[in-house]
Amino acid sequence: MMRLRMYYPVLVSALLIVALHLVLAAAHATYYMTQVTMSAYYALVVIGLCLLMGYAGQASLGHAGFFAIGGYTSAVLTTCNLSAFRDAPAIAALRSIGLVVQWQDLYGKEVLSFSPWLAFGAALLLAGLIALVIGLPVIRLKGHYLAMATLGFGLIVYRIVLGAQLFGRADGVSNVPAFRLVDGLQVNGRALFRVQNYYIAWVVVLAAMVLAINLVHSRVGRALRSIHQSEEAAHSLGVDTYRYKLATFVLSALFAAVGGVLLTHYNGSIGPSEATVMKSVRYVAIVAVGGMANLWGALVMGVLLNFLSLRGVFGTYDDAVFGAILILIMLFAPNGLLRVPNLRAVSSVGRASALAFQRVVRGRTTSTRRSHG
Amino acid sequence: MNFPQIVQYSLSGITVGSIYAITAIGFNIVYCTTGVINFAQGEFLVVGAMTAISLSRVVPLPVAIALAVLLTTALGGLIELVFIRRARDASVLRLIVITIGLSIVIREAMLHIWDETVRSLPYFTGTTVSTITILGAHISPQILWVLGVSAVIVTALTLFFRFTTVGRAMRACSDDRMAARLCGINDRWMVTLSFMLSAGIGALAGCVISPVTQTQYDMGAPLAIKGFTVAILGGLGNSMAAVVAGLFLGLLEAFTVSQFAAAYKEVVAIVVLLLILVFRPSGLFARRDVSALRTA
Numbered sequence: 001m002m003r004l005r006m007y008y009p010v011l012v013s014a015l016l017i018v019a020l021h022l023v024l025a026a027a028h029a030t031y032y033m034t035q036v037t038m039s040a041y042y043a044l045v046v047i048g049l050c051l052l053m054g055y056a057g058q059a060s061l062g063h064a065g066f067f068a069i070g071g072y073t074s075a076v077l078t079t080c081n082l083s084a085f086r087d088a089p090a091i092a093a094l095r096s097i098g099l100v101v102q103w104q105d106l107y108g109k110e111v112l113s114f115s116p117w118l119a120f121g122a123a124l125l126l127a128g129l130i131a132l133v134i135g136l137p138v139i140r141l142k143g144h145y146l147a148m149a150t151l152g153f154g155l156i157v158y159r160i161v162l163g164a165q166l167f168g169r170a171d172g173v174s175n176v177p178a179f180r181l182v183d184g185l186q187v188n189g190r191a192l193f194r195v196q197n198y199y200i201a202w203v204v205v206l207a208a209m210v211l212a213i214n215l216v217h218s219r220v221g222r223a224l225r226s227i228h229q230s231e232e233a234a235h236s237l238g239v240d241t242y243r244y245k246l247a248t249f250v251l252s253a254l255f256a257a258v259g260g261v262l263l264t265h266y267n268g269s270i271g272p273s274e275a276t277v278m279k280s281v282r283y284v285a286i287v288a289v290g291g292m293a294n295l296w297g298a299l300v301m302g303v304l305l306n307f308l309s310l311r312g313v314f315g316t317y318d319d320a321v322f323g324a325i326l327i328l329i330m331l332f333a334p335n336g337l338l339r340v341p342n343l344r345a346v347s348s349v350g351r352a353s354a355l356a357f358q359r360v361v362r363g364r365t366t367s368t369r370r371s372h373g
Numbered sequence: 374m375n376f377p378q379i380v381q382y383s384l385s386g387i388t389v390g391s392i393y394a395i396t397a398i399g400f401n402i403v404y405c406t407t408g409v410i411n412f413a414q415g416e417f418l419v420v421g422a423m424t425a426i427s428l429s430r431v432v433p434l435p436v437a438i439a440l441a442v443l444l445t446t447a448l449g450g451l452i453e454l455v456f457i458r459r460a461r462d463a464s465v466l467r468l469i470v471i472t473i474g475l476s477i478v479i480r481e482a483m484l485h486i487w488d489e490t491v492r493s494l495p496y497f498t499g500t501t502v503s504t505i506t507i508l509g510a511h512i513s514p515q516i517l518w519v520l521g522v523s524a525v526i527v528t529a530l531t532l533f534f535r536f537t538t539v540g541r542a543m544r545a546c547s548d549d550r551m552a553a554r555l556c557g558i559n560d561r562w563m564v565t566l567s568f569m570l571s572a573g574i575g576a577l578a579g580c581v582i583s584p585v586t587q588t589q590y591d592m593g594a595p596l597a598i599k600g601f602t603v604a605i606l607g608g609l610g611n612s613m614a615a616v617v618a619g620l621f622l623g624l625l626e627a628f629t630v631s632q633f634a635a636a637y638k639e640v641v642a643i644v645v646l647l648l649i650l651v652f653r654p655s656g657l658f659a660r661r662d663v664s665a666l667r668t669a
Contacts, residue, residue: 059470137650141654144469149646149650159643281473284470288470320478323473323474323481327478330468331459
């Protein structure tokens with residue numbers, strides 16, 4: 001009963017997604033779907049970061065770095081030209097099982113490179129490994145120190161993609177091929193594939209949401225929330241706080257990397273602007289507006305704010321808007337905009353009614369817990 | 374590398390290092406009274422320099438700099454009154470996020486006020502080409518200005534914190550805020566004052582370094598990272614150690630540039646930051662008990 005109820009929003013959002021498609025199609029404005037698709041991939045980063053910030057209570061100012069690691073790894077592997085090694089036995093073997101493929105670039109030139117699936121796997125592996133290596137020492141830090149360390153990591157990634165010839169310096173990597181998922185389905189940014197990509201992106205995002213929801217409602221999720229509330233208390237109750245935090249850090253990095261890979265194939269390119277500190281701050285701002293420990297808030301805000309930003313609504317004030325959002329939310333609504341007013345606010349109106357209210361709520365939660373267990 | 378070259382690199386390292394030290398001291402002043410790292414510290418340097426550059430077109434240079442320092446000091450106070458004071462009960466995470474937001478908004482405001490042009494103040498004495506020869510190395514007289522002003526700032530702050538009533542009250546607040554309050558110290562004003570002070574010295578540092586490094590609207594963030602690295606290296610709250618750490622980082626960067634591509638100069642500070650965070654988050658010169666800060 002309880003388990004089904006937490007998936008209702010997934011069903012509702014699936015319906016909303018289809019409805020949005022129909023509305024846009026009826027209004028002859030399907031071109032909006034391109035930005036919605038891109039926003040959905042950015043929202044993937046936000047969902048991961050929400051797990052880390054909202055549930056494990058750890059700030060990361062370096063998530064654009066993981067997004068870039070995913071995107072750049074896939075971009076480099078799928079665009080590197082292996083034609084010179086055509087006859088090498090290793091390449092031939094990979095080619096026979098479809099991990100090295102031949103395709104034509106924009107100018108009709110034949111390119112022999114790694115298949116997107118292989119690149120996708122490699123990107124996730126690399127992002128996960130880097131997150132683990134960085135996370136092992138860094139996740140022990142708290143507050144400022146963790147924020148600064150992740151910021152430092154993000155800056156290093158930015159400097160590397162900006163400075164290395166392999167990553168195209170300031171130009172980034174372009175001419176990234178489409179990602180053929182199965183026959184007939186491919187991550188491709190051309191107008192012809194707009195509708196199917198809209199649905200591909202949303203299937204990925206909703207799958208990520210289901211995963212995140214399951215995690216939050218599992219033993220792991222309870223452990224994470226206990227860490228967020230009081231790390232010492234959680235620790236004293238035998239929760240291995242360090243391991244849970246580290247695992248969440250790696251998982252959220254993987255979410256970011258998936259977003260990076262798919263958006264790179266969708267756009268056909270990636271540039272250093274994806275790795276800037278400002279991008280990382282933007283993801284943090286979105287999680288904050290969504291209400292920190294609120295996955296649906298993060299998803300809604302992630303899609304909405306990124307969509308507005310991509311449409312150029314904020315103009316030259318794009319970054320300023322996200323900075324202002326951070327300040328205002330943290331000052332006036334630290335629980336986010338999409339939160340049910342919490343009970344403490346009610347109690348200032350009438351203590352007695354609040355107590356009665358709380359009793360009802362408490363009764364309900366205990367009864368559901370009883371029926372569940 | 375011959376001897377004059379070594380002197381040359383050392384002097385340029387000490388010059389930027391002293392600016393890092395001033396930035397780190399700015400971090401420390403605010404950290405001591407509030408327990409918060411003000412991510413907008415780097416922006417104070419840029420605001421100060423930019424204001425002075427604009428003012429220097431209408432008033433003489435010393436007046437322009439003095440006015441710029443005053444205005445930035447006021448900005449620091451304003452930020453504390455409007456934003457930080459309102460959130461004084463907030464968690465550290467929230468306060469960090471607020472100061473990050475502030476740094477972005479200030480930077481974007483500067484972009485819209487002063488655009489992207491790289492500007493600089495005129496040299497305080499002499500011109501771009503005038504040099505002084507020290508031990509065979511040719512240096513700009515501005516470098517002496519930077520070192521002199523930095524030394525004055527550090528000395529003045531030390532005297533201020535040691536001998537004036539207000540300075541002592543601020544130290545009392547950083548030591549034990551409740552006890553300070555019980556002694557009749559208005560701790561809220563001490564927090565405001567700490568923001569003003571850190572903004573003021575930041576602005577002055579931004580002005581003296583402007584002729585050498587030029588000033589652009591987005592220079593604040595890298596300066597803040599380096600200032601923070603230095604502050605951590607010396608141990609948060611320890612301003613004397615910050616001077617040593619600042620000079621160390623400046624020298625390290627200068628000699629890195631002499632050996633590797635300039636693009637990796639930025640990476641040096643960040644690698645130092647990550648190493649120190651991982652291995653000795655309480656700083657190189659820290660006493661044992663300060664390491665409790667790691668969980669602060």
